[in-house]
Amino acid sequence: MKQRFYIILCSVLLLSSLALPAQAAAAPAENGGEDLNVKEMILEHLADAYEWHIVSWKNKHVAISLPVILYSENSGWNVFMSSQFHHGHSEYRGFSIAAEGKYAGKIVEKDAAGNDIRPWDFSLTKNALSLIISSLLLLLIIMSVARSLKRNPMEGKKGFVGLMEMFILSINEDIIKPAVGKDHARYAPYLLTVFFFIFTNNILGLVPIFPGGANVTGNIAVTMILALCTFFIINLTGTKEYYKDIFWPDVPTWLKVPIPLMPAIELIGLFTKPFALMIRLFANIMAGHSIVLGLTAIIFVTVKLGTTINVSMTVVSVLFTVFINLVELLVAYIQAYVFTMLSAVFIGMARMEPHKVD
Template structure:
């Protein structure tokens, strides 16, 4: 009951926050139209600095290092705050529109915009590095604890970690790969924790969380490329035979290799689906929460009562979606690991039946 009352009070306080904000903005007579699409896209995509808040047209953000190699002017290393004073720094500037929108570009001698080699520590890179460090720290701590305790049962957080690790190992990796699953278990567990931790970090709205790391196609691309390589390197003879000479009527294989082509495309679509699934799920989750938050600001023009109602609704839905996202964070990591394991298991098949004799 006390818990419930606490939640009620908290949500009421949260309800009050936007109201005070609206009053302030109404006094200024400066309600600007909010472009929801731009707003969401800006938040889910990468940026060169970590934007925290905007107050009275002043942006508060954490500057991040920019590392650029330009074929024209060599290496450039500086903090992103340099752009605050001068939009053009050392000949580099952030494109406002065009092909390289929101990316750092420079102009070559003929005046066209080109994109230099850019390995800046952006918001996503920073979050990615932080997440990677966190994963390593977490798992190494568990490993250390095992070395220290030996056969003794783990307690507290370590036993929780053991539960997750053994759940993935015994209920996902083992049955999906089958015999000879052991060499793949460490990699698949790493993938699981890497995705899971980065998913969870994305749900934390304050620094250093909140970046849309696993909802970025580059991240899921690398993850699925590695899985693709492992699957095909561990492919058995039977696996390749079923791709290039599947058990189908002969006319499907000769003279037009219809089935082999379809099977070959299947090799690529599997990791492609992995990449898109994780990317789209995480991106959609972030967009949903941002959209629900935008509801508060859109409904300002409905007047005080309408705005208050929409705010309450938005908070209720946001809380609900946040819980769903917690679930999704786990499920997506789980599914990526499971499907990777299934693909590896499929690539390791042994000849299980005699090839159909041509009739």
């Protein structure tokens, strides 16, 4: 088991140190040897896309084309593959991928005045496909583990099943039970699903080759939906005592009337909790990916400074990239753990019981 773990870990680090420089090298090659724009390179790799770019080599692109599904008020429904755009350099059926402006990276069309407008876009993008892949992978893993545990529930499990059992018990016993309280079994399925969903996508985001490399949990739309799920569960299952503590908290009356100062603060707190969940996960994952790409870019930024400096900085870049990837493996777990823990704490706060007077 240990040998397999070390082999997988070394493979991830090797792929990270090799594939990321190869992707970053695509920009100078496409620009005919021009200086690498680090900011644009990082933002391009972090952004969503209509194709899944694999590698670029000698001005040739290897990418997985994804279906584009659009509804235009001018031409109705349009369904075609993203390869028709030729990596964003061509127009097809009046649609194109905007290179700049507020719609940069998105599909646009021209209106009667020649301005860019957005059609209704239902396309399967890179992040959307990654979400489907990670969800199917998670279902496969959890169902296989559940089947194994159901077959021999009293038998001690080894290998991957034993590892998953340890994870599940750890999250349930150390986070869910203490934070939620007596109703923990009611919320355990959701909280366990959130933990493994975030952790799986965090790990896949560190793998630079298909089906990894998508910036799913570094996309604020994804973290917003996860935070909203927790928000609705908290407030739809909250007790009467929870709402009483919001609208009529146990504080001096002058803090509640005639100016409802404390109720206003408590009401604002309803929205700051999911907002904190959303921003914390988004910012940490986005920052981690940006640091890795920034360190990789050092290799190409120092090309014109001479061979000696470039070689030395390449060694530094690779060493720091590997180190940050190791840190990111830890962060992938910590961010899933923190999101689940805070969600459990907020749910537990909403399940408060009436205060007993001795």
